[in-house]
Amino acid sequence: DIQLTQSPSFLSASVGDRVSITCRASQGISSYLAWFQQKPGKAPKLLIYTASTLQSGVPSRFSGSGSGTEFTLTISSLQPEDFATYYCQQVNSYPITFGQGTRLEIK
Protein backbone atom coordinates (compact mmCIF):
# COMPACT_ATOMS: atom_id res chain seq x y z
CA ASP A 1 0.00 0.00 0.00
CA ILE A 2 1.13 3.56 -0.67
CA GLN A 3 1.62 5.51 2.55
CA LEU A 4 1.02 9.25 2.56
CA THR A 5 2.70 11.30 5.28
CA GLN A 6 1.56 14.86 5.84
CA SER A 7 3.59 17.51 7.62
CA PRO A 8 2.99 19.21 9.83
CA SER A 9 0.17 17.38 11.61
CA PHE A 10 -0.81 20.61 13.35
CA LEU A 11 -0.37 24.18 12.20
CA SER A 12 -1.21 27.38 14.00
CA ALA A 13 -1.43 30.50 11.85
CA SER A 14 -3.07 33.91 11.61
CA VAL A 15 -5.50 35.40 9.13
CA GLY A 16 -3.51 36.70 6.17
CA ASP A 17 -0.62 34.27 6.61
CA ARG A 18 0.74 32.14 3.79
CA VAL A 19 0.88 28.48 4.78
CA SER A 20 2.02 25.28 3.15
CA ILE A 21 1.28 21.65 3.90
CA THR A 22 3.43 18.84 2.53
CA CYS A 23 2.34 15.34 1.57
CA ARG A 24 4.99 12.69 0.89
CA ALA A 25 4.17 9.40 -0.78
CA SER A 26 6.04 6.19 0.00
CA GLN A 27 6.39 5.57 -3.73
CA GLY A 28 5.85 7.55 -6.89
CA ILE A 29 2.25 8.38 -7.70
CA SER A 30 2.80 10.65 -10.72
CA SER A 31 0.27 13.47 -10.23
CA TYR A 32 -2.59 11.34 -8.96
CA LEU A 33 -3.07 13.33 -5.79
CA ALA A 34 -5.98 15.27 -4.35
CA TRP A 35 -6.35 17.66 -1.46
CA PHE A 36 -9.48 17.85 0.69
CA GLN A 37 -10.65 20.31 3.31
CA GLN A 38 -12.85 19.10 6.15
CA LYS A 39 -14.64 21.14 8.77
CA PRO A 40 -16.06 19.63 11.97
CA GLY A 41 -19.22 17.64 11.38
CA LYS A 42 -19.03 18.07 7.61
CA ALA A 43 -18.05 15.89 4.69
CA PRO A 44 -14.66 16.48 3.07
CA LYS A 45 -14.56 18.96 0.22
CA LEU A 46 -12.38 18.44 -2.83
CA LEU A 47 -10.05 21.41 -3.29
CA ILE A 48 -7.42 20.23 -5.76
CA TYR A 49 -7.01 17.19 -8.01
CA THR A 50 -4.22 15.88 -10.23
CA ALA A 51 -1.89 17.61 -7.77
CA SER A 52 -2.42 21.13 -9.06
CA THR A 53 -5.84 21.55 -10.67
CA LEU A 54 -8.22 23.73 -8.71
CA GLN A 55 -11.71 22.26 -8.35
CA SER A 56 -14.47 24.48 -9.68
CA GLY A 57 -15.61 27.04 -7.13
CA VAL A 58 -12.51 26.81 -4.92
CA PRO A 59 -10.87 30.18 -4.24
CA SER A 60 -7.66 30.91 -6.10
CA ARG A 61 -5.74 31.43 -2.84
CA PHE A 62 -5.50 27.62 -2.76
CA SER A 63 -2.85 26.04 -4.95
CA GLY A 64 -1.19 22.69 -5.28
CA SER A 65 2.13 21.55 -6.66
CA GLY A 66 4.37 18.54 -6.94
CA SER A 67 4.61 15.18 -8.62
CA GLY A 68 6.14 11.81 -7.94
CA THR A 69 6.52 11.58 -4.19
CA GLU A 70 6.36 15.12 -2.84
CA PHE A 71 3.38 17.44 -2.98
CA THR A 72 2.43 20.76 -1.44
CA LEU A 73 -0.82 22.53 -0.71
CA THR A 74 -0.40 26.28 -0.29
CA ILE A 75 -2.92 28.82 0.95
CA SER A 76 -1.63 32.23 -0.07
CA SER A 77 -3.54 34.40 2.42
CA LEU A 78 -5.48 32.62 5.13
CA GLN A 79 -9.11 33.57 5.57
CA PRO A 80 -11.19 32.79 8.68
CA GLU A 81 -13.12 30.10 6.81
CA ASP A 82 -9.90 28.23 5.95
CA PHE A 83 -9.31 26.98 9.47
CA ALA A 84 -10.05 23.28 9.10
CA THR A 85 -8.35 19.92 8.66
CA TYR A 86 -6.69 19.12 5.33
CA TYR A 87 -6.09 15.68 3.86
CA CYS A 88 -4.15 14.49 0.85
CA GLN A 89 -5.31 11.40 -1.04
CA GLN A 90 -3.62 9.30 -3.69
CA VAL A 91 -5.62 7.65 -6.45
CA ASN A 92 -2.64 6.25 -8.38
CA SER A 93 -3.34 2.69 -7.28
CA TYR A 94 -5.57 0.62 -5.07
CA PRO A 95 -5.98 0.71 -2.19
CA ILE A 96 -6.63 4.42 -2.30
CA THR A 97 -5.04 6.02 0.74
CA PHE A 98 -5.24 9.28 2.66
CA GLY A 99 -2.68 11.20 4.61
CA GLN A 100 -3.23 11.42 8.36
CA GLY A 101 -4.46 15.00 8.14
CA THR A 102 -3.18 18.46 9.03
CA ARG A 103 -5.20 20.49 11.47
CA LEU A 104 -4.97 24.22 10.77
CA GLU A 105 -5.92 26.40 13.71
CA ILE A 106 -6.11 30.10 14.37
CA LYS A 107 -3.13 31.51 16.29
Place this chain on the structure above:
Amino acid sequence: QVQLVQSGAEVKMPGASVTVSCKASGYTFNSYGISWVRQAPGQGLEWMGWISTHNGNTNYAQKLQGRVTMTTETSTSTAYMELRSLTSDDTAVYYCARDWSGYSAYWGQGTLVTVSS
Protein backbone atom coordinates in the same frame (compact mmCIF):
# COMPACT_ATOMS: atom_id res chain seq x y z
CA GLN B 1 -27.20 19.69 -9.05
CA VAL B 2 -25.44 16.53 -7.91
CA GLN B 3 -26.73 15.29 -4.57
CA LEU B 4 -25.98 12.22 -2.51
CA VAL B 5 -28.37 11.62 0.36
CA GLN B 6 -27.46 8.94 2.86
CA SER B 7 -29.62 6.98 5.26
CA GLY B 8 -29.91 7.91 8.90
CA ALA B 9 -27.83 7.08 11.94
CA GLU B 10 -27.71 3.51 13.17
CA VAL B 11 -26.95 1.88 16.51
CA LYS B 12 -25.92 -1.75 16.30
CA MET B 13 -24.89 -4.50 18.69
CA PRO B 14 -21.47 -6.10 18.29
CA GLY B 15 -21.66 -8.93 15.77
CA ALA B 16 -24.55 -7.38 13.89
CA SER B 17 -24.61 -6.05 10.34
CA VAL B 18 -25.43 -2.59 9.02
CA THR B 19 -26.43 -1.35 5.60
CA VAL B 20 -25.98 2.28 4.66
CA SER B 21 -27.70 3.63 1.57
CA CYS B 22 -26.69 6.52 -0.66
CA LYS B 23 -29.34 7.90 -3.02
CA ALA B 24 -27.99 9.92 -5.93
CA SER B 25 -29.70 12.60 -7.96
CA GLY B 26 -28.83 15.31 -10.45
CA TYR B 27 -26.83 13.14 -12.85
CA THR B 28 -26.88 9.84 -14.73
CA PHE B 29 -26.29 7.34 -11.95
CA ASN B 30 -24.46 4.64 -13.90
CA SER B 31 -21.95 7.02 -15.43
CA TYR B 32 -19.80 7.48 -12.31
CA GLY B 33 -18.43 5.13 -9.69
CA ILE B 34 -19.12 5.43 -5.98
CA SER B 35 -16.53 5.22 -3.23
CA TRP B 36 -17.14 4.63 0.47
CA VAL B 37 -14.99 6.31 3.10
CA ARG B 38 -15.30 6.15 6.86
CA GLN B 39 -14.06 8.27 9.73
CA ALA B 40 -13.84 7.02 13.30
CA PRO B 41 -14.46 9.63 16.02
CA GLY B 42 -11.60 12.12 16.11
CA GLN B 43 -9.66 10.18 13.48
CA GLY B 44 -8.71 10.57 9.84
CA LEU B 45 -10.33 9.35 6.63
CA GLU B 46 -10.21 5.68 5.70
CA TRP B 47 -11.03 4.46 2.19
CA MET B 48 -13.26 1.40 2.30
CA GLY B 49 -13.79 0.58 -1.34
CA TRP B 50 -15.25 1.49 -4.69
CA ILE B 51 -17.99 0.18 -6.92
CA SER B 52 -18.62 0.70 -10.59
CA THR B 53 -22.22 1.72 -11.08
CA HIS B 54 -21.85 0.62 -14.71
CA ASN B 55 -21.05 -3.06 -14.22
CA GLY B 56 -20.94 -3.65 -10.46
CA ASN B 57 -17.20 -4.28 -10.30
CA THR B 58 -15.80 -3.63 -6.86
CA ASN B 59 -12.47 -2.99 -5.17
CA TYR B 60 -12.39 -3.30 -1.39
CA ALA B 61 -9.84 -2.37 1.24
CA GLN B 62 -7.92 -5.49 2.23
CA LYS B 63 -8.74 -5.08 5.92
CA LEU B 64 -12.48 -5.19 5.18
CA GLN B 65 -12.42 -8.04 2.67
CA GLY B 66 -14.98 -10.64 3.65
CA ARG B 67 -16.98 -8.26 5.82
CA VAL B 68 -18.02 -5.56 3.35
CA THR B 69 -20.27 -5.70 0.31
CA MET B 70 -21.01 -2.75 -1.95
CA THR B 71 -23.92 -2.87 -4.35
CA THR B 72 -25.99 -0.55 -6.49
CA GLU B 73 -29.58 -0.40 -7.65
CA THR B 74 -29.78 1.52 -10.91
CA SER B 75 -33.59 1.70 -10.92
CA THR B 76 -33.50 3.88 -7.80
CA SER B 77 -30.05 5.47 -8.31
CA THR B 78 -28.97 4.11 -4.95
CA ALA B 79 -25.72 2.65 -3.73
CA TYR B 80 -25.49 0.42 -0.68
CA MET B 81 -22.68 -0.53 1.67
CA GLU B 82 -23.18 -3.51 3.98
CA LEU B 83 -20.71 -4.17 6.78
CA ARG B 84 -20.99 -7.40 8.78
CA SER B 85 -19.65 -8.75 12.07
CA LEU B 86 -19.48 -5.27 13.56
CA THR B 87 -17.15 -4.44 16.43
CA SER B 88 -16.62 -1.22 18.36
CA ASP B 89 -13.79 -0.41 15.93
CA ASP B 90 -16.43 0.04 13.23
CA THR B 91 -18.01 2.97 15.07
CA ALA B 92 -17.59 5.79 12.58
CA VAL B 93 -19.22 8.21 10.20
CA TYR B 94 -19.61 6.52 6.84
CA TYR B 95 -19.56 8.60 3.66
CA CYS B 96 -20.38 7.78 0.06
CA ALA B 97 -18.72 9.86 -2.62
CA ARG B 98 -19.19 10.12 -6.38
CA ASP B 99 -16.28 9.90 -8.73
CA TRP B 100 -15.27 12.66 -11.07
CA SER B 101 -12.20 11.98 -13.19
CA GLY B 102 -11.16 9.41 -10.61
CA TYR B 103 -11.54 11.76 -7.67
CA SER B 104 -14.26 11.95 -5.02
CA ALA B 105 -15.82 15.24 -6.00
CA TYR B 106 -19.28 14.90 -4.47
CA TRP B 107 -19.98 13.55 -1.02
CA GLY B 108 -23.00 12.45 0.95
CA GLN B 109 -23.73 14.03 4.31
CA GLY B 110 -22.41 11.05 6.24
CA THR B 111 -24.09 8.36 8.33
CA LEU B 112 -23.05 7.74 11.93
CA VAL B 113 -22.90 4.06 12.81
CA THR B 114 -22.44 3.33 16.48
CA VAL B 115 -21.56 -0.18 17.62
CA SER B 116 -22.31 -0.68 21.27
CA SER B 117 -23.72 -3.29 23.59
